[in-house]
Amino acid sequence: MELKSKVPSGPLQEKWDRHRFEMKLVNPANKRKFSVLVVGSGLAGGSAAATLGELGYNVKCFCFQDSPRRAHSIAAQGGINAAKNYQNDGDSIWRLFYDTVKGGDFRAREANVYRLAQISVNIIDQCVAQGVPFAREYGGLLANRSFGGAQVSRTFYARGQTGQQLLLGCYQALERQVAAGTVRMHTRTEMLDLIVVDGVARGIVTRDMVTGAIETHLADAVILATGGYGNVFYLSTNAKGCNVTATWRAHRRGAAFGNPCYTQIHPTCIPVSGDHQSKLTLMSESLRNDGRVWVPKKQGDNRPPHAIPEDERDYYLERKYPSFGNLCPRDIASRAAKEVCDEGRGVGPNGLGVYLDFGSAIQRVGEAKIAERYGNLFQMYERITDENPYKVPMRIYPAVHYTMGGLWVDYNLMSTIPGLHVLGEANFSDHGANRLGASALMQGLADGYFVIPYTIGDYLAQAALPKLDESHPEVRATVAAVTERTAQLLAVKGKRTVDSFHRELGKLMWDNCGMARTAAGLRHNLQRIPELRAEFWQNVNVPGSGAELNQSLEKAGRVADFLEFAELMCLDALHREESCGGHFRTEHQTPDGEAQRDDANFTYVAAWEYQGPGKAPVLHKEPLAFENVKLSTRSYK
Amino acid sequence: MNLTLYVWRQPAGSPSGQLVKYDAPDISPDMSFLEMLDVTNERLIARGEQPIAFDHDCREGICGSCGMMINGVAHGPMKGTATCQLHMRSFKDGDTIYIEPWRARAFPVIKDLVVDRGALDRIVAAGGYISVSTGSAPDGNAIPVPKTDADAAMDAAACIGCGACVAACPNASAMLFTSAKVGHLKMLPQGQPERGRRVLAMEAQMEAEGFGGCTWHGECEEACPKEISIDWIVELYRDYIWATVVRREERAAEAAI
Ligand SMILES: Cc1cc2nc3c(=O)[nH]c(=O)nc-3n(C[C@H](O)[C@H](O)[C@H](O)COP(=O)(O)OP(=O)(O)OC[C@H]3O[C@@H](n4cnc5c(N)ncnc54)[C@H](O)[C@@H]3O)c2cc1C
Numbered sequence: 096m097e098l099k100s101k102v103p104s105g106p107l108q109e110k111w112d113r114h115r116f117e118m119k120l121v122n123p124a125n126k127r128k129f130s131v132l133v134v135g136s137g138l139a140g141g142s143a144a145a146t147l148g149e150l151g152y153n154v155k156c157f158c159f160q161d162s163p164r165r166a167h168s169i170a171a172q173g174g175i176n177a178a179k180n181y182q183n184d185g186d187s188i189w190r191l192f193y194d195t196v197k198g199g200d201f202r203a204r205e206a207n208v209y210r211l212a213q214i215s216v217n218i219i220d221q222c223v224a225q226g227v228p229f230a231r232e233y234g235g236l237l238a239n240r241s242f243g244g245a246q247v248s249r250t251f252y253a254r255g256q257t258g259q260q261l262l263l264g265c266y267q268a269l270e271r272q273v274a275a276g277t278v279r280m281h282t283r284t285e286m287l288d289l290i291v292v293d294g295v296a297r298g299i300v301t302r303d304m305v306t307g308a309i310e311t312h313l314a315d316a317v318i319l320a321t322g323g324y325g326n327v328f329y330l331s332t333n334a335k336g337c338n339v340t341a342t343w344r345a346h347r348r349g350a351a352f353g354n355p356c357y358t359q360i361h362p363t364c365i366p367v368s369g370d371h372q373s374k375l376t377l378m379s380e381s382l383r384n385d386g387r388v389w390v391p392k393k394q395g396d397n398r399p400p401h402a403i404p405e406d407e408r409d410y411y412l413e414r415k416y417p418s419f420g421n422l423c424p425r426d427i428a429s430r431a432a433k434e435v436c437d438e439g440r441g442v443g444p445n446g447l448g449v450y451l452d453f454g455s456a457i458q459r460v461g462e463a464k465i466a467e468r469y470g471n472l473f474q475m476y477e478r479i480t481d482e483n484p485y486k487v488p489m490r491i492y493p494a495v496h497y498t499m500g501g502l503w504v505d506y507n508l509m510s511t512i513p514g515l516h517v518l519g520e521a522n523f524s525d526h527g528a529n530r531l532g533a534s535a536l537m538q539g540l541a542d543g544y545f546v547i548p549y550t551i552g553d554y555l556a557q558a559a560l561p562k563l564d565e566s567h568p569e570v571r572a573t574v575a576a577v578t579e580r581t582a583q584l585l586a587v588k589g590k591r592t593v594d595s596f597h598r599e600l601g602k603l604m605w606d607n608c609g610m611a612r613t614a615a616g617l618r619h620n621l622q623r624i625p626e627l628r629a630e631f632w633q634n635v636n637v638p639g640s641g642a643e644l645n646q647s648l649e650k651a652g653r654v655a656d657f658l659e660f661a662e663l664m665c666l667d668a669l670h671r672e673e674s675c676g677g678h679f680r681t682e683h684q685t686p687d688g689e690a691q692r693d694d695a696n697f698t699y700v701a702a703w704e705y706q707g708p709g710k711a712p713v714l715h716k717e718p719l720a721f722e723n724v725k726l727s728t729r730s731y732k
Numbered sequence: 733m734n735l736t737l738y739v740w741r742q743p744a745g746s747p748s749g750q751l752v753k754y755d756a757p758d759i760s761p762d763m764s765f766l767e768m769l770d771v772t773n774e775r776l777i778a779r780g781e782q783p784i785a786f787d788h789d790c791r792e793g794i795c796g797s798c799g800m801m802i803n804g805v806a807h808g809p810m811k812g813t814a815t816c817q818l819h820m821r822s823f824k825d826g827d828t829i830y831i832e833p834w835r836a837r838a839f840p841v842i843k844d845l846v847v848d849r850g851a852l853d854r855i856v857a858a859g860g861y862i863s864v865s866t867g868s869a870p871d872g873n874a875i876p877v878p879k880t881d882a883d884a885a886m887d888a889a890a891c892i893g894c895g896a897c898v899a900a901c902p903n904a905s906a907m908l909f910t911s912a913k914v915g916h917l918k919m920l921p922q923g924q925p926e927r928g929r930r931v932l933a934m935e936a937q938m939e940a941e942g943f944g945g946c947t948w949h950g951e952c953e954e955a956c957p958k959e960i961s962i963d964w965i966v967e968l969y970r971d972y973i974w975a976t977v978v979r980r981e982e983r984a985a986e987a988a989i
């Protein structure tokens with residue numbers, strides 16, 4: 096396997112323009128002759144499917160929910176970045192580019208990030224035109240807020256429901272194409288495998304989640320926009336259905352997996368309340384604009400927060416990072432919270448929490464203003480915890496939130512399997528080892544609205560694909576493999592539920608591959624995960640049949656894939672003998688406890704190639720060249 | 733606490749089902765309603781029975797996947813709250829809880845508490861959008877929108893498409909859902925060019941899907957987890973009448989040519 100990044104030559108600022116000019120075009124009359132499968136209807140998949148439909152391609156789009164509008168993107172709260180510089184506070188495409196590369200701890204591809212920053216401005220225009228009700232000032236123009244890791248106000252938002260509004264804009268564009276007949280939408284349909292013929296991605300095998308039918312869809316190109324794999328930890332802020340199945344199956348068919356160990360732990364989530372916990376709820380990072388994070392100075396101080404006087408509180412982010420304060424990046428804020436809790440200064444029933452206090456903001460701007468900014472978040476918090484954050488400081492704790500790793504893609508967003516393109520959170524590009532707040536929505540929409548519509552044309556114009564039908568041996572073999580695996584899951588009829596395996600795996604991953612990782616912990620996981628996987632296949636109990644709606648079977652397939660994928664994650668984390676961004680190896684830290692990168696040895700993307708069951712995957716390295724920014728130690732002090 | 737559940741069980745593909753009684757002992761008040769069902773399902777599986785099927789995904793009240801009738805009320809007793817955000821502290825030890833799917837002609841039951849809400853997507857496909865293809869947009873700040881209009885548009889756009897309004901309505905009307913989308917887009921300058929066509933097309937699709945008409949019961953607003961105001965229905969009617977007249981005049985003008 097050879098990793099060709101296909102980054103165009105020339106100055107950074109001109110790469111994308113030049114590439115757009117050099118790419119081949121598909122004649123408008125020929126577009127409808129090309130069929131494209133888009134798996135996923137979130138911001139990345141929905142925007143791609145809608146735009147490809149508008150261009151005239153023959154598109155099929157898939158999601159496992161009952162409507163494309165319910166993709167996990169809907170849950171994003173805080174906002175979307177764009178280098179509009181409407182606030183005249185010194186923002187520029189270059190600054191957004193620089194902040195993103197630095198925020199990613201210098202582990203992303205410069206050219207991709209620059210293109211993302213360039214495109215960011217078009218995204219806002221497109222969304223406004225679609226009717227996305229962004230927040231506005233009294234003069235009628237767009238409002239902005241600031242987000243972690245940036246010192247300018249470049250985040251556009253729609254109350255605390257930015258993801259929802261962007262996704263609805265995208266969903267409406269998609270439904271318009273459905274009505275126009277260019278896109279066929281397959282809801283409640285799960286992709287279970289990728290069809291590769293002569294080394295080229297030519298289709299997918301799906302399961303109709305209502306009838307249980309295993310079906311084949313063949314096409315000229317396949318796009319995966321299936322989101323992130325944060326649920327490998329069981330507890331995360333992701334929606335319950337988020338999974339690694341589509342990308343893992345593609346990996347098993349030959350797509351390299353990039354940087355699987357890069358995961359983001361979000362600092363502001365509602366702490367775990369008990370063993371019944373089924374997921375964690377994020378409190379948007381935007382809250383750190385007005386909320387101040389603190390813990391008591393004394394260990395084990397269990398007085399209620401209002402009884403702790405100012406001088407006995409430790410506003411540790413403001414103390415340690417005076418220039419960014421409460422707005423330092425996520426990885427740093429998360430680790431700092433873990434540190435104070437490990438010191439025994441955590442708050443709440445189990446000591447795993449810190450305060451996020453709005454007292455001084457309410458005094459400064461009034462309760463009404465705070466309600467306008469964060470009303471729905473405060474309400475959500477109160478529902479879950481039964482505490483009123485206008486009166487009592489919120490309790491928060493870090494939780495798994497986002498995965499920077501994903502299938503490796505080149506500059507055209509194509510994986511190592513020709514014809515297989517990967518967009519949004521499902522790919523590895525753009526965010527390096529840590530993603531800045533409000534940049535995932537930007538990336539998903541950039542990929543779907545403005546990158547793939549060009550690059551897929553270039554691919555299709557040159558692909559010269561032979562005709563293919565369902566009788567092809569590769570197609571039949573893939574269908575047979577899916578059918579057999581489904582039957583196997585149902586046949587075990589053991590004693591343990593799927594959820595109990597998932598919880599156990601999640602705990603292993605959180606303890607040993609979470610916020611802080613050690614070689615010993617990772618080795619422990621590398622031994623335990625295969626054992627757990629073996630037990631799963633001998634002792635899982637999946638009730639019911641495969642010929643109907645069977646939610647246990649759906650979960651079982653996803654957990655089976657997590658059980659394979661988790662091992663690769665630990666392997667990647669073990670091999671990366673440095674700390675960078677969200678990947679913190681306890682062995683590699685500076686004397687004051689900050690992440691210590693090893694640029695001499697690890698300035699590369701780790702892309703893993705599958706070798707078959709039970710065989711060690713092969714590591715390929717894509718060196719990262721920094722020609723436009725200087726590698727420096729990230730400092731937010 | 734200890735609860736008694738009566739849950740609607742309807743096998744996949746079967747036209748009918750029945751309420752089945754289950755004990756739900758040792759339920760923590762900190763659990764969400766869906767976590768209570770998770771626990772019940774784990775116990776059912778351990779006993780060799782089929783777990784209860786229900787739709788859910790985000791568990792944060794935003795994706796609109798979840799939804800069930802809880803003691804006859806869509807999304808249960810707490811106002812402005814989706815089922816996934818309802819917590820067991822809203823119930824008392826010893827309570828009996830009846831759990832049923834959304835019931836409406838346009839929402840056929842697939843299994844247990846899972847229904848087919850595809851009709852709502854088709855109402856949007858009929859016209860619930862602004863026709864602007866990617867790449868054709870002017871600068872975001874080229875279209876100023878008064879803050880009050882943008883805020884009102886956002887109020888309507890907050891709809892999560894869960895279908896509670898339909899389930900709560902004695903006529904199983906989708907008027908609140910439809911009016912929320914019509915209202916969101918009509919409040920914005922970008923939505924004006926297609927305003928008349930949109931309301932007519934969406935209303936026609938709503939009827940074609942078998943949803944009932946609105947006779948002003950107001951149950952939809954009560955049930956809505958996002959507290960979308962019934963005033964949007966008034967706005968829809970206003971546009972509908974206006975658009976019908978304009979349309980008739982257009983047709984007459986076309987005929988005259
Ligand atoms: C609580 C929360 C808040 C967030 N807030 C922000 C924010 O404020 N700003 C920001 O920039 N980012 C935010 N993020 C991150 C951001 O929301 C996601 O990274 C982004 O929305 C992912 O979009 P996507 O299109 O790649 O994938 P998703 O939106 O996850 O979509 C995945 C799609 O793939 C489909 N799918 C998956 N697997 C299969 C399969 N096997 N077969 C068929 N279909 C499949 C699903 O049905 C779905 O349609 C937040 C994330 C969370 C969890």
Ligand code: FES
Nearest residue numbers: 789791796798816
């Ligand atoms: S599960 Fe998403 S709204 Fe309830």
